[in-house]
Amino acid sequence: MSVSVRPLLLAAFFTTLLPVAALSQTAKLASLTGAISLKRGAAPSASLQINDPIRVGDELITGENSEAVIQTGSGGTVRIYPDSHVVFNGGTGDLRDLLHLFLGSIKVHIEKISGRPNPNKLTTPTTVIAVRGTTFSVFVDEADITLVAVDEGLVGVSNINLAGDEVIIGAGQRTFVRRGFRPALAQRFAGNSERADASPGRALGRERAMAVQARSDPPGKALGRPAGVPPSNPPFSAPGLRRRPGPPR
Numbered sequence: 001m002s003v004s005v006r007p008l009l010l011a012a013f014f015t016t017l018l019p020v021a022a023l024s025q026t027a028k029l030a031s032l033t034g035a036i037s038l039k040r041g042a043a044p045s046a047s048l049q050i051n052d053p054i055r056v057g058d059e060l061i062t063g064e065n066s067e068a069v070i071q072t073g074s075g076g077t078v079r080i081y082p083d084s085h086v087v088f089n090g091g092t093g094d095l096r097d098l099l100h101l102f103l104g105s106i107k108v109h110i111e112k113i114s115g116r117p118n119p120n121k122l123t124t125p126t127t128v129i130a131v132r133g134t135t136f137s138v139f140v141d142e143a144d145i146t147l148v149a150v151d152e153g154l155v156g157v158s159n160i161n162l163a164g165d166e167v168i169i170g171a172g173q174r175t176f177v178r179r180g181f182r183p184a185l186a187q188r189f190a191g192n193s194e195r196a197d198a199s200p201g202r203a204l205g206r207e208r209a210m211a212v213q214a215r216s217d218p219p220g221k222a223l224g225r226p227a228g229v230p231p232s233n234p235p236f237s238a239p240g241l242r243r244r245p246g247p248p249r
Helices: 006-026 208-216
Strands: 026-033 036-041 059-062 067-070 077-080 086-087 096-108 120-123 127-131 134-140 146-152 156-159 162-169 173-177 187-189 201-203
Touching: 026 162, 059 067, 127 134, 127 146, 146 162, 156 173, 162 173
Parallel strands: 096 120
Antiparallel strands: 026 067, 036 059, 059 086, 067 077, 077 096, 086 096, 096 134, 120 127, 127 156, 134 146, 146 173, 156 162, 173 187, 187 201
């Protein structure tokens, strides 16, 4: 390898690291009520303080009656409610792998960039959530049932093992995913998304749900269940989460 080529390769290598480095330097704990613990690599757990940085791979766990807000490098926020366990990823590429919610509940606001979509991805033990600039909440209970509810924008929800079978939900809508099932059809809820686990719901109906789905489906994509894919969860009038972590009611 020539001497002139080597610096170019090194520059390209370090450029690929910049998005992760930027996230780890700029994401921070913006507000806190109660206590939140941090697990970073092999280091012992420690308490986070206001303005402490959040780095790639950090595990955050809120205690009972505790609530924290993380400000991301792109100007978005992640509100972590009591009894929740989150891992921040901050991956690179076209779709930033923002975080993984193991248990509990969060509310996420993702800013658009100069009015354009800002693709991000979140995961839970059962679900992949794809967003492009929106406000929504996610709940995970002790049975790994995931509930996703949207305040603003559109969110794509799929089973983590059936990533191509996506349900699109919009403002005022929610869906839930159980292990081994595709997401339930969208259902309306009342109030803000962080209360959607306790809000009585109303089914959209098949025609309305398919119309919402079609708004984000690529041309030519068939609606309905692909062959060989497990059926969706049955319609629900309440999420039925065994555990309801989140904001005090």
